[in-house]
Amino acid sequence: MDRVEVVVVGAGVVGLAVARALACAGSEVLILEREGAIGSGVSSRNSEVVHAGLYYPAGSLKARLCVAGRERLYAYCAERGVEVRRCGKLVVATTAADLPKLDTIEARGRAAGVVDLQRLSAAEAIAMEPALACAGALWSPSSGIVDSHGLMTALLGDAENAGAMLALRSPFAGARRDGDGWVVATGGDEPFELATRWIVNAAALDAQQVALAMQGFPAAAVPPVWRAKGHYFSLAGRAPFSRLVYPTPVDGGLGVHLTLDLGGQARFGPDVEWLAPGAALDYAVDPGRQAGFEADIRRYWPGLPAGALQPAYSGIRPKISGPGEPAADFVVAGPAEHGVPGVVQLFGIESPGLTACLALADEVAGRIVPCATQK
Structure with a gap:
């Protein structure tokens, strides 16, 4: 059975940024994407706004990662030739x-x-x-605007240049524990299984479904x-x-x-x-x-x-919060939060996820590769 160190579920802007961060830190990474192209869901159906960080409570992940991610994003786009305008x-x-x-x-x-x-x-x-x-x-x-598709193409290019692999039309079907790691199964026209040490769930609209398909992951740790x-x-x-x-x-x-x-x-x-x-x-x-x-x-x-x-x-x-409820913060949960080894779950990654993608990626990478940073 093939083996990689990390499987990232979802090739939206956050999943691609996570794959980039981990690959650049030396991890062997496979990105699973259900659709036939990257970024065809939440990441391509938004306002493409670079948010300054006005709307989020101090101390929240949204506030911290938006403010940090915004300047990182402007610098990254300038370096990679991605069109952006402040x-x-x-x-x-x-x-x-x-x-x-x-x-x-x-x-x-x-x-x-x-x-x-x-x-x-x-x-x-x-x-x-x-x-x-x-x-x-x-x-x-x-505040500004960014070419989200150009950004995702650049992130994927960096990840692949660092050795990451992308599997399109490969929906996550489930995972079971195997020793100190996982065996991940995919669906689609050409299903396969592979062993991995870590799973990063960046599946956006399907994040809860993906989490519940992981053997032994507690339903109580999955938000509504x-x-x-x-x-x-x-x-x-x-x-x-x-x-x-x-x-x-x-x-x-x-x-x-x-x-x-x-x-x-x-x-x-x-x-x-x-x-x-x-x-x-x-x-x-x-x-x-x-x-x-x-x-x-x-x-x-x-x-x-x-x-x-x-x-x-x-x-x-x-x-992950409903009508009339206060807006929920991002959830980035690793083993320290939910108790299951080898899994980082991302829930409720809506706006400002595009702005915060590079900072979010480091938040995830820090749980997998200590002191990992993006270039």
Whole structure:
């Protein structure tokens, strides 16, 4: 039976970053991916925003890894020629009643180590973006946008150059203990088994299912499954904005915000549609949501032309907290946390997972290879 040191389940941006970190630290790594291409799930169905770290409680993994990962990400993209732009973001209060929310966001960001935030009056914000309507804003110059596909291609290239291997169309089917390691079984058209010392579960939407397919892993250590679908609409024509514009957050997400792709095209989203437990994944965009989008957008861009939105795409976020509950932190759990040798579980890796991917990878690698660092 073939043997590798580490099996990484999932070839999204986090799984690829983990594989890169471990391979560069000298581990023999195999990446298992259910689909026929890397990054075809959560990693390719988001806003591609580089977050500064405004929204997460101080001391949380999300706060720490977002702030650390953001600068790592900008530096890595510059080194590898991945397109990225530090365009900045305005978080806007659309009414005076929302101004205290900006105070909360600013205080939380500063407590997490975001040192470059600036409060703006309505006039100052509108001077930056004349099409904007607001009662005040918070300016985050460290926010940006990134080519997520280019990033994933670079991470995979680094991992493979360091000896990692990728198996596409190889869904994780289960694992059983074997001595001091595991035997991993795959499904797909060409199933196989291989022995490994470590399994890293970076399966995003399927993370709980993967964990429960590991022999002897305690169900009590697997968090509940919640999924929130977010729709995106694109703008026909050019938007009169050069920066990202976010309203104050809503339950389950950050509100219908305006982001720009690297070509300058505007898109709006995501909204939040909580999916019923066990519901099949459906990425169709409901055109009937357009009216709601238009109403939300006109709160901060009253000049949105009628009929200018068109359905774009949707994504589904792997949440571990449900409607009305406080947003849960990332879960990165190794043997010290759950008691099972040779396993690192990642649960609830939603936003800011893209921004934090390099820092998340080191968090995992440190549990497997002491003092492992990425180049």
